[in-house]
């Protein structure tokens with residue numbers, strides 16, 4: 001509770017009330033969001049140390065008729081709780097693959113590795129997950145290695161055999177895996193060995209103030225050398241300025257994503273980035 005002073009409790013109650021209303025309104029509106037075509041994806045560039053485009057992360061946007069633009073941090077958790085995330089996640093996968101199909105036909109730059117898609121643990125846990133991904137790849141006929149599935153560390157510490165088995169089945173298809181928000185969860189080297197991973201995404205909390213904070217530098221340095229030994233790429237998230245990028249590069253992290261290069265953009269702009277071979 002942030003509020004203090006004489007009216008603290010009063011403010012707190014108001015805030016709680018607001019949250020309860022929001023939650024109910026969001027839940028209600030979420031049920032018709034797909035049918036009403038209220039979701040769309042934006043794409044945030046991922047770049048190498050020369051600023052060349054190596055990929056995009058697809059990020060979900062919800063333009064609700066009733067609530068306006070609702071940020072994913074406000075609705076993803078609710079969608080997970082009420083059992084809608086699987087349907088939403090399938091929509092995301094399908095939309096990404098259809099977009100990849102279009103881009104594949106236009107012709108992709110040599111350095112372009114593909115599109116990262118956020119996978120909710122609930123979505124991944126479904127028995128049908130592997131088949132769903134395969135079906136989308138088949139129906140869109142995309143090169144499966146263009147798909148980079150972002151999973152979280154927490155998924156890797158629970159039910160290891162079943163998670164690993166699903167990942168290996170998808171790996172056989174050519175699909176790639178990244179660990180999102182790396183460093184914020186519980187995974188250790190021991191856990192990571194079980195899974196067919198391609199990349200660690202360093203969480204933006206370590207990137208922030210990297211230029212002043214020696215602790216973060218040591219952490220990122222450790223992640224980079226560990227990843228090196230395991231043959232994994234490392235991509236830093238949330239890079240917001242040149243000093244951060246410079247420190248990362250000096251530490252040996254050469255893949256980046258963040259506002260310093262580009263914010264997430266609509267698909268038309270992403271297409272232009274690809275066609276014009278824009279550097280950032």
Ligand code: C2E
Pocket residue numbers: 044058059060071072073076089092118119120180181204237238239240257258259260263264
């Ligand atoms: P995330 O996967 O860690 O995504 C990165 C978030 O950081 C995005 O927020 C992105 O817009 C934001 N960001 C990018 N560059 C910068 C930067 O330089 N500085 C700062 N401060 N932020 C930056 P967004 O789009 O609001 O998404 C928030 C979270 O919602 C995502 O975090 C992800 O966990 C979840 N999410 C988004 N799209 C999907 C989706 O399709 N499926 C699922 N399951 N979750 C999604």
Ligand code: CA
Pocket residue numbers: 037039040
């Ligand atoms: Ca649409």
Ligand code: CA
Pocket residue numbers: 057118150180
């Ligand atoms: Ca992500």
Ligand code: CA
Pocket residue numbers: 180181201203237
């Ligand atoms: Ca992240």
